[in-house]
Amino acid sequence: MISPEDFIKDIRSTFGRYPDGSKGCLKFAVILAELYGGYLYYNSNHVICRIGGSKFYDIDGLFSLDRDDNGMRIDFGYLPASSFGVDHFMKSFDLDWRWKERLERVM
Numbered sequence: 001m002i003s004p005e006d007f008i009k010d011i012r013s014t015f016g017r018y019p020d021g022s023k024g025c026l027k028f029a030v031i032l033a034e035l036y037g038g039y040l041y042y043n044s045n046h047v048i049c050r051i052g053g054s055k056f057y058d059i060d061g062l063f064s065l066d067r068d069d070n071g072m073r074i075d076f077g078y079l080p081a082s083s084f085g086v087d088h089f090m091k092s093f094d095l096d097w098r099w100k101e102r103l104e105r106v107m
Contacts, residue, residue, distance in 0.1 A: 004036055004051055008061050017059055023093045028059050030099070033106035040081035040106055042089075048078065049106075082107040 002010070011028075018024025029040050029049040038051040048056045048063050056063040056078075065078060081089065086103045089095065095103075 004032060004055075004057050005061055007032075007035070008057060008059065012059065025058060026089060026093050026095075027099075029057075030102050030106055032057055034102065038106065040103075041078040042081045042084060043078045047081065080107070 018028065026040075026047040029038075029047045032038055032049040032051065033040060036049075036051045038049040038057075041048050041050055041056065046058070048058045050056050056065055081103075086100060086107060089103055090100060
């Protein structure tokens with residue numbers, strides 16, 4: 001199977017990046033979690049996917065939880081999405097009913 005890193009690169013080179021504020025981060029994280037057996041994490045602003053126990057990903061690839069672009073240590077405040085519950089995401093991200101079962105599987 002293709003690695004998460006290569007899958008993300010292929011998606012970005014084929015379709016580009018979803019627009020900021022489009023809520024695409026949730027849908028992309030769900031797809032990653034379904035493909036690679038991952039789980040969602042959320043910080044009230046962005047959704048990422050944990051794969052393999054300690055690696056986190058979003059549309060830009062490997063996501064660092066403890067460093068910013070300048071290498072400075074920061075706290076992003078990400079929590080397991082299950083802490084918020086499926087209904088929170090259904091309402092906050094204005095998802096149709098087809099996403100509910102998918103969210104339940106990856107939380």
